[in-house]
Amino acid sequence: MGGDDAIAKLDSALADLLIRSGFPAFWNKNVSDYRRWVKILVSDLQSLALSKRLDWAIGFSGLPTSTIHLVVAPGLYPVGTDTLDLIPQQNHLDRYVLVRDLRLGSNDVQLPSGTDLEYDLMTTLAMAIVFPATDNNSDLFRSLRLGQFFPPVEEAMSKEGVTTADGFISRSIAYVVRVLGPLALLPGDNHKAMAIKSLKTHDFYLTDFLIDQLEYYQTHRTDYPTISSFIPFLYRELDKQLTNLILEASPK
Secondary structure, X not given: OOHHHHHHHHHHHHHHHHHHOOHHHHHHHHXXXXXXHHHHHHHHHHHOOHHHHHHHHHHHHXXXXXXXXXXXXXXXXXXXXXXXXXXXXXXXXXXXXXXXXOOOOOOOOOOOOHHHHHHHHHHHHHHHXXXXXXXXXXXXXXXXXXXXXXXXXXXXXXXXXXXXXXXXXXXXXXXXXXXXXXXXXXXXXXHHHHHHHHHHHOOOOOHHHXXXXXXXXXXXXXXXXXXXXXXXXXXXXXXXOHHHXXXXXXXX
16 A cells, blocks of 8 residues: 555655654663663573464464564553564564563663463464464354354453454454463473453353364364464354354353
8 A cells, every 4th residue: 555655655754763863862861771671682582582483373374484573662652562564464473563662761770571471472383373364254243143252351451452343253362372382381280270260250261262273273284284274164163063162151
C-alpha cells in the first residue's frame, strides 16, 4: 500500500523526527546504560537456551526461517514485553519483541528476566506461529459457527484483553502451542500440567480439545506441512464438536 513512494516519505519523516526530537544527544548520554541492559538481557537469553525454542517453533510452524528481534525500550508503556509483526511474510516467522521496564516511573530500570522473560518469550513464539495462520483462515472462521464459543466466556475474556470470538480462538490455540512446545523443553515434569490447569482456571475451556488436535497435527505433518494448512481442519473439527465443547465451559 503506497509502494516505494510511501516508504520514501516514511524514511524522510523518521529522519526529521530524529533531528527534532534531539535523539542523538539522548543516545550519547545514555548509550552506556543501554549497552549494560543489553548485556544483561543477552546473558539471560543464553541461560534460557532460546535457540532450542526457536528450533522447535520453526519445526512446528513448518516455515523455513525464523527471526526474533529484541528491542530494548525501557521507557515505553505499558510495562513488560510486547510483540510487533512489522513485516508479515508468508514464509518467515518474524517477530519484534519490545522489552520494557517492569517498574515504569522508577529511577532504576528493571527489565524482565528469569521466569518473567522466559514466559514472555515462549508466549511470543507461540503467537508468532498461530496468529498469522488464523489470520490466513479468517474467511473460513466466519463461515462456520465458531463465534458461538465466545459468549460463555466473553465477560471473563474481557479481563484478559480478548474481545472477539476469533481472538479467543487464536489465543486459545497459541496458549496450547506454548504448552506443547517451549514448556516441554523446560527441566522438570510438572510445567505442562501446571500450564494446562492455569489455562482452564482462566476460562480457556477448549484446552484439552486443542491439545488433542495439535498433537494430531504433529503426527500428520505429511498431510499438514504447516500450521496454516492445518487450521482449516482444526476449525471444522471445532465446528463439528461445537455443542459438546460449549457444555464444558465453566458456568458463570
